[in-house]
Amino acid sequence: MKRRDMMNKGTVIRTVMLILALANQTLVLFGKSPLPFSEELIEQTVSTIFTVVSSIYAWYGNNYVSKKGKKQLEVLRKNGLTK
Numbered sequence: 637m638k639r640r641d642m643m644n645k646g647t648v649i650r651t652v653m654l655i656l657a658l659a660n661q662t663l664v665l666f667g668k669s670p671l672p673f674s675e676e677l678i679e680q681t682v683s684t685i686f687t688v689v690s691s692i693y694a695w696y697g698n699n700y701v702s703k704k705g706k707k708q709l710e711v712l713r714k715n716g717l718t719k
Contacts, residue, residue: 650694657690 664683700709712718
């Protein structure tokens with residue numbers, strides 16, 4: 637299998653964003669300053685927004701919640717490609 641068949645551009649972007657968000661949130665948890673903001677409230681707000689947005693994007697992109705996704709799932713089931 638070629639590399640491009642395993643992961644498309646969207647999957648790579650979602651994965652990288654999720655990893656960055658989780659790493660950033662972990663650093664904030666341990667009191668580190670991963671973002672260049674001096675005020676703690678701003679840092680935590682930006683970090684939380686970043687984590688929430690990237691998590692929702694990753695969840696939405698990897699699940700069959702859209703109209704197109706539901707059609708894809710239907711095709712997968714029809715062809716016996718799901719569990």
